[in-house]
Amino acid sequence: MVERRTRKQTATRLTAEDWTAAALAAIGRGGLAAVAVEPLAAGLGATKGSFYWHFANRDALIEAALQRWETEHTDAVIAMVEAQPDPLTKLRTLIAVVIESTTIPDADSIELAMLATADHPHVAPVLARVTQRRVAYTAELFAGLGLPAEEAQHRALLAVSAYLGHAQLAHAAPQVVPGTDAERGRYVDRIIALVTAR
Template identity: 60%
Template structure:
């Protein structure tokens, strides 16, 4: 649901580290910067300082800042959508998978500002394209789950879209108005009630 899965770690390293940094290290650091300050925060020198390295490491992996942004967005798509779908595919029951997905995605996005930061920078064409791809994939996957639960194709698509908008609303509200959503055991009951509503059949 970006779904927001495994949170991409901020692999900052102390100055003087000798481990050779990878392109993924740079992409993860760029995602962390986006979560903290939006797309404008993706700047080579500050990220190099975050990683405890120099600009030379950056240019070993990327031709320019735009290439780093593209790599960061690709990593976000893979780690916050595809990896989550793959991980939960081991659950054979579509309702249990849907409930697990919703609980995991809402908890992950509440802890990580990245999703909200990307939505706030949707005017950038590259971010807009990534958001479109991720939205299509997430809504399509949700529709597949509702179809597996017996809903006709058009209704499954409608409920998948409704589930995704519920997730986005939950994500936005958890960051805009902290404490406004139920916490602890109350959170589990609240999420169950949301899914009960989405799964209800007349």
């Protein structure tokens, strides 16, 4: 979440990262339509001149925000999972992390905003690339458990679909998904049991 800055705080020049963080938060709140220079500048306590110092136009900001989303919500998650010692622990970590992300304000709403604007010319290639990478990586984890390539691919599609469905439920009806850490832990265990069953 981007905090409103006071005039004194803006004496330090805003960075491109400040603007992309604000744009990504705006996407989470209201989709691509919420990425507008003047409201973002006001929220950051800055002027439009600060924006144009870093970006040629709104499209450039949207592209940078989408790149940030890909990095934070896919690249960073995969790097964290890869630090685990074995395929089953990696798979459990991946599922736990993505299920937990639906409890973080704006995290699932950004994902859902991406899906809602999947045909937008800036969003479509990023969303396609992210989705393909997520499915391929998850399939690698299943293959690491000894499943044949075709079966690993099927289970990866199932796991990614389950995450997207969970994100939608958590956003639309949070009372129907596990609410406590303990409940989520049991839920993740059940998902792992189902998707790894032989």
